[in-house]
Amino acid sequence: MLLAGCGGSEGPIASGPPDEPDRVTFEVSETRTVFSNGTAAFSVTPPLAASEQATCAVNDMAVSTCMVDTDSGEIPFADLGPGAHQLTVEIRSSDGSDLVLVVHPLEVVPVNVVVYGATPGGISAAIAAARAGQSVAILEPTRWIGGMMTGGLARTDVGARGEEIIGGLTAEFFERIRDAENARGACPGGQRCRGLHRLEPRVAAQVFEELISESRVIVERSARLTGVLKNDAAIQSVTTTRGEVSGEIFIDGSYEGDLMAMAGVAYLVGREPRRLADPPDDANQLAVQEDDAGATGYRVPIGLFVDPYRVPGDPMSGPLQFVEPRPADLPEEGEGDSRVMAYTYRLCVTDDPANRIPFERPENYDPARYEASARVAQANVQQRNADLADVMFNPAVTLLSGNPDYSKYDLNGGGTFSSDMTAPDLNQSYVEADEAERERIRVAYRDYIRGLLYIWRTDPRFGALNEKVDRFGLCADEFLDSGGWPHQLYVRAARRMVGEYVMNENDVLQNGRRPPVADPVGFGAYSMDTHTVRYLAAPVRWPDGSTRDALALEGFWLVRLPDAEPYPVPYRALIPRAEDASNLLNPVTLSATHVAHSSLRMEPTFMILGEAAGTAAALAIELQQGVQSVDYGMLRQRLLANEARLEN
Secondary structure (H helix, E strand, O other): OEEEOOOEOOEOEEOOOOOOOOOEEEOOOOOEEOOOOEEEEEEEOOOOOOOEEEEEEEOOEEEOOOEEEOOEEEEEEOOOOOEEEEEEEEEEEOOOOOEEEEEEEEEEOOOOEEEEOOOHHHHHHHHHHHHOOOOEEEEOOOOOOOHHHOOOOOEOOOOOOHHHOOOHHHHHHHHHHHHHHHHHOOOHHHOOOOOOOEOOHHHHHHHHHHHHHHHOOEEEOOOOEEEEEEEOOEEEEEEEOOEEEEOOEEEEOOOOOHHHHHOOOOEEEOEOOOOOOOOOOOHHHHHHOOOOOOOOOOEOHHHOOOOOEOOOOOHHHOEOOOOEOOOOOOOOOOOOEOOOOOEEOOEEEEOOHHHEEEOOOOOOOOHHHHHHHHHHHHHHHHHHOOOHHHHOOOOEEEEEOOOOOOEEEEEOOOOOOOOOEOOOOOHHHHOOOOHHHHHHHHHHHHHHHHHHHHHHHHOHHHOOHHHHHHOOEEEOOOOHHHOOOOOOOEOOOOEEEOEOOOEOHHHHHOOOOOOOOOOEEEEEOOOEEEOOOEEEEEEEEOOOOOEEEEEEEEOOEEEOOHHHOOEEEEHHHHOEOOOOOOOEEOOOOOOEOHHHHHHHOOHHHHHHHHHHHHHHHHHHHHHOOOHHHOOHHHHHHHHHHOOOOOOO
């Protein structure tokens, strides 16, 4: 019998017997693409039988081979001009009696704004440019959009007065989140949700998808950056694992700053030195001096004294896992280096038995990896008489679960040997690593955190923590394709651009050392906040009066804004120096020192700056100017018209 389907503007149509699911599914379901050259992957379920054969075509031109295996295939296409095209997969039995025909419509669309990274900042930039009349594409290296907002960050930080700075597209996003959660009855007592910034990752994903669809932004998933073509200072095109894309303006929305780096823009990784002078010689030196920059100096964690060696008291046995050996030169306060703060996975967890995936023993579980955490726990009990259930595991309530007697929670790291982790072969190697090494690091973080939660739940050395952790688990209704585990590694700090204006601590604190910002495009409002940068063995004076090595940490610090006062972010911090790139904007790995970026690194701030970047991109195209020449007065007028907050 003949079973046929033909594609239309609504997407691919796969046909099969009424009692069976459609057999052919294209990996990329969008009907619009920016790639004139590339490959369209598809899967076949159930796989081809020995008696079946698949053939493929592009615009009725046969493709010689398209099956990679019996259950998957790829249709290569090349030099497709702008306009409508068709990709066809035909499965026929050897006797010709059965036919499955799938036609996937594909429209090649030229774009003039190209955004790399579907993070909240990247999405905001893309939507702003599209709403300003530009044709826009987002190139996302993974299969998921939304970055941390859809990747586990269910309780985002904005600062004590953060709601004062949120307007425009960012406010619209959070209002839609709140409306969706209210409709679900997710807030206690049946009341309207008050806070803007508690969310479910799945709802955030839904809202982002709606905003993207409404603005007609093209999203190309699994399109990881592999190259950048420039003509002098202008980026001409980018190459990805799925093809090449040209544009007029490019925006780096990635957490790592990969587009910026590959385009040859100057950047830094790590911590600038403190540069203290006594006193500073002049106003210029005072403007760049950061009193909190550099290393913090090592110390024992929260007053706990813990032996750092595998065999206690024996340095020859080597340090515990994730503890660096005692360095020849111990870290001094204020010195600079190339280190970044700890990474983690931000987990969405619940105490709802009907929606809980227990923290089970991972396949490669090794309890020796968690010896440092066990010793910290024992020291908490013995030296501080602490309740481990209170001090080591405190997920923050977000919204009600499906059963209103229970809740969902955001589990963040921060304590010593918590789900946060830093090590030379983990976050310290991640930024400049290739994709294979980054994936190894992501897997290592997943394995580490899974094992940590399991040992906290089961090992009697953690006392009351066992019972508390046992009440929780991953949310079964989140991240359905990965067993409740989030997609996005929490990359808190990576590259930072050296742009037209480098924001520093003095801008954040607004302490008068620098002139007021003349070109604000948004605000930051969170404290300067850096998680642990390293664990090491270091000599300290113990309570018994002896001096010997102990577990020490370095880099953890928090400096609150005076009066919680939001601070302006200049447009110049979003643009590179003209000689580096004339058509690139960067709202995420923007131009800032590590101290300033530790405050700027919040998702609502990235969204605010993303909207400014997208609006500026549209202006630059309209006026046929480089991004450095965009008139701030015109940019300000457009941002205000879109209800951005530029005054506080």
